[in-house]
Amino acid sequence: MKNRKEELKSLLIKFDEGQTTFDEEKRIKDLLRELDAMEFDFYKHYFESIDFSLKKRTEKSSIDFSFINQADVNQKKSTFTSRKLLKVAAIAILLIGAMFFGKHQQNKLNQSKAELALQQTVEALNLVGTKMNTAKEKMNYIEIFNDRTKPYINLNQK
Amino acid sequence: MNQIDFITEIQKHEPKMFGLAISILKNRDLAKDGLQESAIKLWNQRDYFQKVKNKQAYCMQIIKNWCYDELKRKVNNHLRLQDDEEVEEGIGNEKDHVNDTYRRIKSLIEKLPSKQRLIIQLKDFEGLDFEEISNALKMEQGSVRVNLSRARKRLKEMYLEQENKIKMIQNEE
Structure with a gap:
């Protein structure tokens, strides 16, 4: 009995200094219960209060975790909206791309057609030019013939 | 960190977080608000929270900051915290x-x-x-x-x- 009281006293000194471990505090509680002496009333009541406080802490979780589902729904919604927007944007880009490509191809085709037409015109003009030159040369012979025959043939003069 | 892991982790630390909030605020309702707000904050930063080694210390830090911010807000608004009057009743x-x-x-x-x-x-x-x-x-x-x-x-x-x-x-x- 005396030994236990001494043990308790020394443990309580350690307790007051904040040096006790959880096991030592458990031992203090056991000794307080066994000895039940008036001089340790404060400690007895103090440990009773601690036990009481721990026992009454049996409340269910007070955190409402529904915000997690809400956050998920919002996230899904926003993901869905972004996906939809992305699809629309992709289609729009494809359409615009196709339009520009088509226009570009059309321009290219028109340009090549114009170039061909120009080339053909140039060739045609060249051909006309050559023929004109030949004709002109032949006309020169007529002029020489006229000049030479003029003294002898004067059909138009009266 | 998926939902179940997150909830399990938070529920593990909830009693101590609540105890800390009560100790600072001395008001159960406010302490519960603090728990709720802290849980939302932790969920919003769950990617970081997952990497935190000492999760309990981190949770305690979050709720402690919330409680002190709440106290400051009350002081700034010239409000007084209403202490919980009843410690316990009707136990038997x-x-x-x-x-x-x-x-x-x-x-x-x-x-x-x-x-x-x-x-x-x-x-x-x-x-x-x-x-x-x-x-x-x-x-x-x-x-x-x-x-x-x-x-x-x-x-x-x-x-x-x-x-x-x-x-x-x-x-x-």
């Missing part, structure tokens, strides 16, 4: 004595300086160890121990003073 006749003792000890704890009160609450009534308190309050473990020692000694003094007064009154009667 056989426990009335313990209930009274609990109320008495609690009322004495309320008279301690705020740091000592917080530390004694966390250590003795919420079951946190020195390391956890040190992490939660960003204090050296030695300092936590010193404050705890002062708190316990002061509490004992106040209790004995009160006992003496009661005895004196009883003798006079």
Whole structure:
């Protein structure tokens, strides 16, 4: 009995200094219960209060975790909206791309057609030019013939 | 971190977080608000939270900051925190004595300086160890121990003073 009281006293000194471990505090509680002496009333009541406080802490979780589902729904919604927007944007880009490509191809085709037409015109003009030159040369012979025959043939003069 | 892991993790630390919030705010409803807000904050930063090694310390840090912000907000708005009046009620006749003792000890704890009160609450009534308190309050473990020692000694003094007064009154009667 005396030994236990001494043990308790020394443990309580350690307790007051904040040096006790959880096991030592458990031992203090056991000794307080066994000895039940008036001089340790404060400690007895103090440990009773601690036990009481721990026992009454049996409340269910007070955190409402529904915000997690809400956050998920919002996230899904926003993901869905972004996906939809992305699809629309992709289609729009494809359409615009196709339009520009088509226009570009059309321009290219028109340009090549114009170039061909120009080339053909140039060739045609060249051909006309050559023929004109030949004709002109032949006309020169007529002029020489006229000049030479003029003294002898004067059909138009009266 | 998926939903189930997150909820399990938070529920593991919830009692201690609640205890810390109560110790700072002295109001159950506000402490519950603090828990809720902290859980939302932790969920919003779950990718980071998953990487945190000491999750309990981190949770305690989050709720502690929330509580102090709340206190500041109350002070700035010139509001006064309404203390919880009832410590416990309706536990049963056989426990009335313990209930009274609990109320008495609690009322004495309320008279301690705020740091000592917080530390004694966390250590003795919420079951946190020195390391956890040190992490939660960003204090050296030695300092936590010193404050705890002062708190316990002061509490004992106040209790004995009160006992003496009661005895004196009883003798006079």
